[in-house]
Amino acid sequence: MVPDPVSAALGKFGAWQARSLLLLALVKIPAGWHMLSILFLAPNPETFGGCFLCARDNSSKISLNEWIQTRHPVDQRYPLGFDPCNIYPEINGTVSRTAGSLQECNKFEFIINEPTMVSQWSLVCNRGVLVSVVQLFYLLGITSGGVVTFILLKRFSPKMVIMAGTVLQVSAGIAGALQPIFEVHCFLKMLIGLGTCLMFTAANQIIVDISIGWRKTVFSVCFELFWSIGVMSLGWLDAAADSWSTLHLIISVPSILFLVMWCVIPESPRWLIAHGRFESADNLLKFAAACNGRELPLDFTTRKPIASAGCPRQRLPIFKVICLQFMWIGTVVFYYGALLNIKNVGGPTLPIRTTIAGAAEIIGMVIGVFLLLNPKHKFGVLSILLLIGGASCASSFAIPPNESGSTGGWTMLWLAVGGRISIACSLAVMSNGSLELLPADKRAVVGTAMVTVARMALMTAPFLNNLAFYGESITLTFYGVLALIAACGAFCLYVSAEWRVLLGPCNKKEFSLQAVESRSKPSEAENVVCVNFNQYCIYDAEYETNIAA
Known part of the structure; x- marks a missing residue:
């Protein structure tokens, strides 16, 4: 195997990767803000005592x-x-x-104490559904953004895509806060979603490219943790705003920081190599090596042949794809839709509820990292966690109503937290450990398609959450059923992809820990992975394509 110059130059981990990962992960904070912002931009007047x-x-x-x-x-x-x-x-x-x-x-x-989108455009009663329409346009931007990013990365570097997304997010965010026309605001919301998706998808690609071995998994999950930081902080930022337009500016303007930090945001060395920009790749890797305290040979270059003519073609396992698709739909719709539904579960004030939800996500992500680093039974354990989380949410229909007829309160909140922990774990596993079940030559395209279908299903969530008017437990029970469906998909994958692997050596009476580990990890040939942005395969024994949800 030809040595991988990126791994040779960067090493396993160093100061350059630490700085780069921190800068890139920051794009997830405004992503969390914008996703959750509709709860504070257009709350029901009763949410804050009005x-x-x-x-x-x-x-x-x-x-x-x-x-x-x-x-x-x-x-x-x-x-x-x-x-x-x-x-x-x-x-x-x-x-x-x-x-x-x-x-x-x-x-x-x-x-009310402060003007909101609801009071400005009278988004109540028959017009109340228009609040969901605003969120629909944002989700439409996110859905199209995944496909657009996949296409752009074939020609433009991830760093350029991040910058383009930043300009789009900031300009549309500022305009959306200042203009007075509802229809225009919906269109700008779609542009914000598109720009946001460009930013975090391209940033995640760079993180995958500069990480080595198990650190790739850990850093990709840590990338998602910054989303939770955004979720936890938004409610308290709202306290500093005197109107919805001020809050919109507060969550839009900070992204200008990425334009200011243009020079220190890293480029993807693998993208440069794949597109023949060897001199730029050499300079980048030499600088990174110096930051990490590594000495490179004087004749170091990335011009050595490191790519094959193409990935070996393999048949697509239809059953596994179907199971993965059901898991993606259940995970994405539950993870993001139930977060928007946090307004309906009752209990403490809305900022406290969103903070609790963000903390639950962090707990779930930590569990997900453990499963990814110990992958022999990851889908089996995940199916159990999803079963518990789904049952927790689905059981909310059994909560007896209080004197006013409402079932919302602390009990429903903790049931929702149980489901949130399990679904956050599922998102970590699906984002960083599901594509290994697919042939290497089809991972990028099929993975992007599955995530896009799941995001299309997510666009129904804002309208489903409106069913809470007829009973707070209706929507949470629905998300619990989604988790149970995802649990069935995870169990089927466990039986087909993990349990049979473990059962094979037992039937032959040749069971050994070494045999199990060797069969539960992908072979060397399977690790020749197609990158998202061109048709070549880069040789790296631990390089895997990662597609963020």
Whole structure:
């Protein structure tokens, strides 16, 4: 095998990788902010102690309480016990309080401390679904961004893609905070999602390229932990904002930092080599080696042939692909959709709930790292964790309602946390340990396709979360069922890809730990992996393509 110049120059780990990984992981913080921001940009008025009701006539001198008692019908489905979307009409100076005479409100009065998207565009009652439409456009940008990044990386370097995504995210974010038209805001939200996806997908590709061995897995999971930092911090940033537009600026402007740090953000040496830019790759690797305290030979160059003509073609295992697709859909829709559903589970204030959710993600990711570093039974253990997490969430339907008829509260929150830990573990395993089940020549394309399909399914989550109006446990139970489906997929993979491997030596009465380990790890030929950005294979005994969710 031809020596890999990238591994030879960088070594296993050093100061250059540490600095690069930290800089690149920072792109995940604004990704978490923007994904979760809709909960604070467009909260229900009752979330932060406010309310809304049909607008009173300017000439009316009736008090707020009297207006609610005389004109709004009682309805316990709403948080404050009255229907704010309809009123009893006034006919000849007399209020008609018959059920069939209700009139739908066209204008609303908001009693809130700070302006939100809901109050600016009256996104309540029949227009309340438009809040989900805003999030739909953001998810549309994320979904298309994965495909666009895959295409761009064939021609443009990951660093250039990060910069393009940063410009798009910052410019669309600032414009979205300042312009007053709802339709334009939706379009800008899609551009923010596209730019965000360009940033974190290209950054993850660089992390995979400059990491060696088991550190590749650990660093890829740590990359996701910065998402959780964004989730945990957003609620407290909202406390510093005096309006939704101010919060939008707060989460958009910091990405300018990546443009300022252009010179210190690393390039991908493997991309440079794959595209024939050997001089740039040589200079980059020599600088990195110097930072790591490694001495390279005077004649060091990346011009040596290190790529094969192409990956060996193999048949696609259809059954495994189907299992992986179900797992991807269950994992992605649960992980991101249930995070948006945290507004419906009740309990403490929303910032505390999002902080607890972020902490649960970190716990799940740590468990995922353990499974990835001890992979003999990873899908078997993952199926058990998903079964526990799914059952935890699905059991929320059994929570008895309180005096007001609500089932939300601390009990539902802790059930949701149990599911969140298991699904975060699943995301870590799927992102960093699932593609090894596919042929090397098809991993990049099939992996990208599976993630894209899962993201398309995710676009239904904002609308599914609206079902909580009819019962807080409905949506959480649905996500629990998704986890159970993913658990079935993980168990099928365990039986087909892990259990049979372990059973084979036992049947032959030749069982040994060495035999199990040798069969549970991919062979040397399987480690010749196609990179995302061109058709060549780079020889590296521990280099694997990683596709982030």
